[in-house]
Amino acid sequence: xxxxxxxxxxxxxxxxxxxxxxxxxxxxxxxxxxxxxxxxxxxxxxxxxxxxxxxxxxxxxxxxxxxxxxxxxxxxxxxxxxxxxxxxxxxxxxxxxxxxx
Numbered sequence: 001x002x003x004x005x006x007x008x009x010x011x012x013x014x015x016x017x018x019x020x021x022x023x024x025x026x027x028x029x030x031x032x033x034x035x036x037x038x039x040x041x042x043x044x045x046x047x048x049x050x051x052x053x054x055x056x057x058x059x060x061x062x063x064x065x066x067x068x069x070x071x072x073x074x075x076x077x078x079x080x081x082x083x084x085x086x087x088x089x090x091x092x093x094x095x096x097x098x099x100x101x
Contacts, residue, residue, distance in 0.1 A: 029060040037064055040084030048078050048086055067092055 034042065037057050045054060045066035055075070058065040065077045075092035 029058045029065065032057050032059045032064075037066075038082055038084070041066075041080045041082065044080050044084035044086060045078060048089075052076075063087060 034054070034057055036059075037045075041064045045064075045068075049066065049068045052068040052070055054066045055069050056067045058067065058077075060079070063079050063081055065079050067075055067077050069075055076089055077092045078089045079087040081087060
């Protein structure tokens, strides 16, 4: 019985540690100037944006994020590596709501 509780406690502690580490890594994003973004990343972002306006750039570790505003007014973050490879996208409004908690 005690071993089971110990295992559960260990799993909960590990989960919390992973969540805190992920949040800390995400919070390391830093707003940068477009002139500091590699040309390959800018070109890839323009292609992915499909005519939408890039409103800001962020650097997250070794990756870059272009934040675009869609016609609907929603902001979307698109992540790229330093070579311009598209890594994914997410809703900026959802990201900022999660950071409030």
